[in-house]
Amino acid sequence: MSTIAKVTTYDLRFPTSQTLSGSDAMNPDPDYSSAYVVLETSDGDCGYGFVFTIGRGNDVVVTAIDTIARKFIGKRVETYLDQMRLAWDECIHDSQLRWLGPEKGVVHMACGALLSALWDLKARRSRMPLWKLLSSMEPEELVSTLDFRYLTDALTPEEAVDILADKKASADARAHDLIQRGYPGYSTAAGWLGYSDEKMLSLIRSETREKGFQQIKLKVGQNLQDDIRRLSLARQEAGPDIRIAVDANQVWDVPQAIAWIKHLEKYDLAWVEEPTSPDDVLGHAAIQKAIHPLAVATGEQMQSRILYKQYLQAGAFQVMQIDATRVAGPQEIILEYLLAHKYGVRVCPHAGGVGLCEAVVQYAMLDYVSISGQMEDRMVEYVDNQHEYFLEPSRICHGRYQTPLNPGSGIQMNLALCEQYMYAQPRIRTSADDE
């Protein structure tokens, strides 16, 4: 028997605003950051989790993680690892904490970091990468960890078991295929709004011709004439076979989005991402209807499964973009994939921020092995940011993510390398009582 002895949370901030990498119409100067948590047991085992942020307010997330960690300190590890639903309930159904959401924003993401750290520990102890652990669980066992509250009008536990059971027999073949071929990625490297036309074109060349990505993404939405010029140049450079997606990062109102997109349609777009507020289900439904057959994509800032459910019910997008640290960890992300599968929508995860590529690829692989069984119609975003700070950085080969094989969720950082980016002293919690 071992107990949860210590939870340390780091406020890491990388000064990315200095290079305008990551700049878009809504986010002119992000400083890619992480509220990174290390959960230690009395045996000396560790589990790792994090929340990706873009700078200011990372301390608020650190405080939330530290506050919620009090629940777990001193408790028996196996109690949670053997019944992850209990860990979920203690975080998500804490009625006092729930008032601060419910199930959204800082507190929800902080719960996600801690639940992810527990799942990471469970995978490490199982000597399996997270995707493998999850896909090796029996359908009933995996579903028993999931919370269907507020979802049963769209998806029941029985349906979830059926979806997973349906893929079980052929799962090993797909796992083998994944290890052989990896999983498709796409590149956002060329697309930041702060880049000159020359830098954009040069990056499109290297990302597609040298690195082998079959899709790129450009940021739009700040100035229509700029968007038209950049898209025209990009299409010319990329040729007709490379898919080009655009991303407005929520800058438009609904009528404005529809009008603006009409001007960009002729460049044969793969999708239009985040045309407006991620909270506006009905607005996205109106935009999707107006720009059909062009696809709306969104999700990186979708607060919870309850929003995803409604997007699917309303036909408000054709591409669902889950994020690894926006919601409450593996248990919520799996529900999102199950919902998407039931409604026949493809999932192309958001990534790019500190650790997001490393984290999200685990779920994409689970989806291929155990949920949708599809891979070639979907892809995971890739940006070459801060990978060097991870012990097992994402590896891309010919535009495809290589399959992680080491135990855990692949997001352990090399803290010695991060020293200079520690914005404040880490918060160390070893007792439930101290403040």
Added chain:
Amino acid sequence: MSTIAKVTTYDLRFPTSQTLSGSDAMNPDPDYSSAYVVLETSDGDCGYGFVFTIGRGNDVVVTAIDTIARKFIGKRVETYLDQMRLAWDECIHDSQLRWLGPEKGVVHMACGALLSALWDLKARRSRMPLWKLLSSMEPEELVSTLDFRYLTDALTPEEAVDILADKKASADARAHDLIQRGYPGYSTAAGWLGYSDEKMLSLIRSETREKGFQQIKLKVGQNLQDDIRRLSLARQEAGPDIRIAVDANQVWDVPQAIAWIKHLEKYDLAWVEEPTSPDDVLGHAAIQKAIHPLAVATGEQMQSRILYKQYLQAGAFQVMQIDATRVAGPQEIILEYLLAHKYGVRVCPHAGGVGLCEAVVQYAMLDYVSISGQMEDRMVEYVDNQHEYFLEPSRICHGRYQTPLNPGSGIQMNLALCEQYMYAQPRIRTSADDE
């Protein structure tokens, strides 16, 4: 000229879980709490704001307020008071902080506390209660402080000016009427789930016969047979003329809500409050359609104007329940009232938590004077909790809120009385640079 010199944030927690006051199907043991902020100028003027919470996590809100306060320290007060839209933009459109929402949860509420403190200061300097200050502004001036981002498919600034202008000529008469008659309240005092039948009935008697409330509200949703028994007893005690609303505090899924409510309909309910997750626009629309003509009511945990917009567009409720500290202060609450008026939905504000009655009545009064011009079809919730800690506690006479006449927003606390409820040392910020 004066500057913003100091922002102090208090973590106040009242041990209300000991009495089960405030207990409902979702919140068995709330400790009514406040992240209370005092903003001081170099002249020694103060503005007051707060976020109401129910205990754990109040420290996270305090941290968020303290972090956001850095923006304002050392800045000229008049710069903000003369153009409150600037203060809004610096909080809400801080692109790095926005990542933590966007516009929801802890960070959004923290922005609301600071913006409320600035409006409180503006009202104090104007020597007017907040409702009077807002209603005395010219329609164009008030609308210029509001942010219509993500709303223009439902409400434009021009429509907002028209709504306010339409009421301008008759505003003084309604203000006079308000001062004479006060504003209708309703009582939730009898309804907590933790109370025995005897305690409930005795409180129904005193709240209606002695205190004069014309509507009461009971908590439901934990056990159907209990709900039926309690409602039957309550209806018998109250008689046919007292309105009885019920409140499920989000415990149901959509199909369950519809089935459960069918069993309660016969008790002639005023409304069914929070049948499911506040984030589920489509779920509420389905419930409202199924239980029509019985009204769905919700809003106390509605995260932003973007959700309210969709509820109105989808016909998902008939009663809108704004909250004073859930969103980003007066500027967002005014938008909610304007949207409700345009869509013909009545607003019955949520209150009851520490300071919520004191705070929200200001907006109800603004609505009567300048937006809807209606009062007798709507009412503000009232619970007799923690009023004694406020310098100007809500005053109820014959079931009606008396109109606040003192300068400011009426939420200044008597901190000397709160001493024993200070959960941690206050956070004092006097410089933008310190951590």
